[in-house]
Amino acid sequence: MQDIESRLQGSFARQGLMTTMGATLRLVGPGLVEILVTPSPAISQQHGFVHGGAVSALADSAAGYAALSLVPAGRGVLTTEFKINFLAPAIGDRLVARARVVKGGQTLTLAQAEVFAVNGTQERLVALMTATMMSVEDRDGITD
Numbered sequence: 001m002q003d004i005e006s007r008l009q010g011s012f013a014r015q016g017l018m019t020t021m022g023a024t025l026r027l028v029g030p031g032l033v034e035i036l037v038t039p040s041p042a043i044s045q046q047h048g049f050v051h052g053g054a055v056s057a058l059a060d061s062a063a064g065y066a067a068l069s070l071v072p073a074g075r076g077v078l079t080t081e082f083k084i085n086f087l088a089p090a091i092g093d094r095l096v097a098r099a100r101v102v103k104g105g106q107t108l109t110l111a112q113a114e115v116f117a118v119n120g121t122q123e124r125l126v127a128l129m130t131a132t133m134m135s136v137e138d139r140d141g142i143t144d
Helices: 002-013 016-021 052-068
Strands: 024-029 032-037 075-086 094-103 108-119 122-137
Touching: 002 024, 002 052, 016 052, 032 052, 052 075, 052 094, 052 108, 052 122, 094 122
Parallel strands: none
Antiparallel strands: 024 032, 032 094, 075 122, 094 108, 108 122
């Protein structure tokens, strides 16, 4: 488990977009990931909500890291497809993306991510993503 967590944390630290968004990888387990972000004006849209592109990126990263947690060292994952449903405006003290692998495979993995807006102890589901990830050879040595 420690190897998986350090591998994912190392990869996450190299994510320029997640760094720009101020996101943190909070929970890692086999097939499970949780990413946290505190909304800022840099990721908002004109009405003050977190921009849908930022919500999508958060969900996509969570789904990708959930999938990566199950592939062997020396391999990475790339998103091949996703569908996202926005259910409510993304506004809150923080956003939490929770992802889990629905079905893992040697080549393709199906993952699901839910994004919640959190205010105090209240959570509201704001987006639901289903994503397909493809396992790829780690050609550049940057996924581990």
